[in-house]
């Protein structure tokens with residue numbers, strides 16, 4: 057019988073090749089057409105070099121992991137002590153036979169001499185490939201399903217290495233066939249109705265790829281978990297395209313350099329997390345005041361201060377919106393899937409140039425470090441819009457002391473013509489001080505008011521035009537409840553909503569994808585359609601609920617489901633919490 | 639060819655009469671004319687301070703950034719827009735206190751821009767507080783009993799950071815300062831020009847006379863070799879940094895642009911969709 061889906065998990069010490077084990081399996085499954093979601097977990101109870109990786113394999117799109125798994129590969133004690141507790145009752149544990157087996161749970165636990173299998177056909181370093189072979193056998197796959205992926209992975213090291221790995225893989229499969237035949241194909245993969253080609257991509261890479269696709273060629277950044285993969289991706293790709301990624305002295309420099317490059321006409325950005333955003337706040341104000349198209353990818357982790365550097369949280373909403381002093385005109389997008397991470401980052405560069413302002417792409421740890429299958433971005437639909445850049449050809453000659461009115465207040469939409477420095481006859485000034493239409497500092501009250509309103513008007517124009525403020529799944533015009541979330545809780549909420557609907561409840565779901573300016577009007581219509589409003593978020597101060605209340609007049613009572621233990625949200629728990637509230 | 643008038647914007651500086659920054663403004667305008675620049679080919683990027691107002695007083699592209707951050711902004715601008723001549727300016731508080739980290743790293747990085755640091759040993763704009771360049775014992779509003787912290791040695795710091803061009807000028811020596819700025823802009827890499835630019839309002843110790851008295855032009859030092867780092871350091875130590883002229887230049891260390899490859903291939907001005915084949919190639923990583 058085919059299953060609905062399978063969760064595979066492997067735990068062991070770093071350096072045992074767990075990551076490549078997961079990668080190879082996922083890559084092969086992606087080629088076979090399965091939908092995948094992979095997440096590497098760090099457990100605080102576990103010290104030292106332990107690492108573990110979960111992969112959810114399904115026939116339809118999945119966007120998060122569950123707490124439990126069906127098949128667990130245990131290569132170290134930590135895995136047996138901690139992860140084995142979460143296995144399904146009918147699950148299977150394949151434990152390295154060199155470990156003491158004191159497992160007393162319900163699942164079937166089988167000791168496998170991974171090292172011996174590997175050693176016999178290659179070297180003991182290929183223990184992970186032996187485990188891959190066993191996995192393949194239990195899932196009912198064959199060596200042919202994996203061979204091509206293995207070849208691709210190891211061909212750079214030579215045909216011999218490929219052959220050796222294939223031999224170990226086969227030996228793993230053979231071991232199950234001959235020694236534990238009852239395990240052969242006992243956890244069959246779900247049936248695929250249709251097969252589509254997908255990418256299997258890390259959230260941070262999707263955002264980096266989105267930036268690159270949008271023509272971003274300048275990045276300056278300072279390493280920080282969980283955002284570093286964006287700079288690591290850019291450094292690999294930018295140079296060949298005539299761009300550059302610079303690792304600079306701190307986040308102040310990173311953000312300011314990107315702003316300088318953006319002012320200079322490049323598409324430029326930085327990526328950071330918690331503490332980095334704090335350091336960037338002053339420059340964000342500069343970009344807002346000088347109307348410079350800066351893009352920041354911000355991936356939230358546990359705060360405040362250094363907080364929980366490797367743990368998930370969504371507690372920087374207020375910081376992303378308000379950490380800069382003054383009436384700051386900026387945009388904060390919040391993608392809720394890896395695919396949206398790609399498109400929103402792409403779009404962020406368009407918006408930054410069209411509205412001449414800083415744009416923050418607010419992600420979170422799960423979105424950044426989760427890996428998901430996504431459809432190949434539609435090349436033809438990707439459109440670059442640079443907004444109102446004034447070309448040299450349209451400029452009449454000017455001479456000192458005459459300036460181009462860069463900050464003209466004549467336009468009703470607030471958007472004035474932008475000049476790329478170097479353009480003849482376009483000379484103008486820029487300053488973080490309040491300024492006149494040419495960018496000269498001024499304290500004249502009339503101009504102060506006009507310039508402030510000009511900057512804020514751009515945000516109103518944007519909000520009126522923007523079509524992707526909410527991700528909506530709201531089939532009921534009179535709902536029992538509306539569940540509202542943001543960023544990476546999308547998939548977990550969707551699963552819970554699905555279960556509740558099957559139980560006969562009328563539940564709507566809205567994921568807020570635009571946090572600033574806040575799409576209050578659009579959201580309000582769904583709020584008014586529901587008897588109960590449940591706001592789900594990963595922080596202790598209900599920041600999203602606070603925003604909703606701030607923007608919606610006579611806002612009905614909001615129920616909060618808050619999680620701030622550093623872990624991601626699991627369907628089981630969220631379902632229970634929702635039921636309590638309902 | 640542009641003339642001096644082309645770089646004047648008729649904005650009356652809000653500097654005090656007699657402020658050293660006027661001379662720097664004049665010298666810079668002369669230098670860019672001498673270099674054959676057109677106003678639109680120049681971008682001035684400034685920090686915050688009296689000196690930070692610089693970009694508003696010269697007719698060219700100008701960006702008045704935040705306190706201490708002129709250099710990161712200027713470096714980003716230069717890499718993104720390599721044809722532009724980028725000159726960063728600021729005071730000693732800007733570059734040696736709040737922005738010191740950026741100054742050090744900008745020197746290390748060696749991007750082809752010029753940094754003009756107007757050094758008056760005091761905070762002017764905020765009305766007379768101590769600066770990291772203030773002498774020991776210097777009394778200000780925030781050091782009423784005299785400064786007790788060792789002043790930063792800009793020159794030693796620059797040498798330690800691996801500078802490829804260090805010049806030092808003085809507001810009273812307009813011609814020398816102009817020449818120095820010309821040489822600095824021509825230098826293929828990061829050039830630092832520290833200018834003693836007295837604050838006549840809040841520094842009654844390090845006055846024009848004080849500097850005139852103490853400064854020694856390196857041309858007057860027999861056998862001075864601006865290419866010998868060790869010897870330069872010795873001179874700096876011996877004269878407690880009170881030297882003027884082209885103090886150090888290293889033409890063997892390539893600029894950031896050269897090393898990174900940007901000098902040969904810089905596509906940052908070309909903002910467009912990736913070519914279909916490039917896009918397909920990028921997809922390969924994710925199958």
Ligand SMILES: Cc1ncc(C[n+]2csc(CCOP(=O)(O)OP(=O)(O)O)c2C)c(N)n1
Nearest residue numbers: 686687688689705729730731732761762763
């Ligand atoms: C982050 C920040 N802190 C403080 C200030 C206030 N501030 C403006 S200029 C300045 C110091 C000015 O001294 P300096 O850089 O030596 O320039 P000068 O005015 O002497 O030319 C200070 C502290 C500011 N603008 N920004």
Ligand code: SF4
Nearest residue numbers: 654657688762837838
């Ligand atoms: S306060 Fe000092 S530095 Fe500022 S303008 Fe006056 S003299 Fe110049």
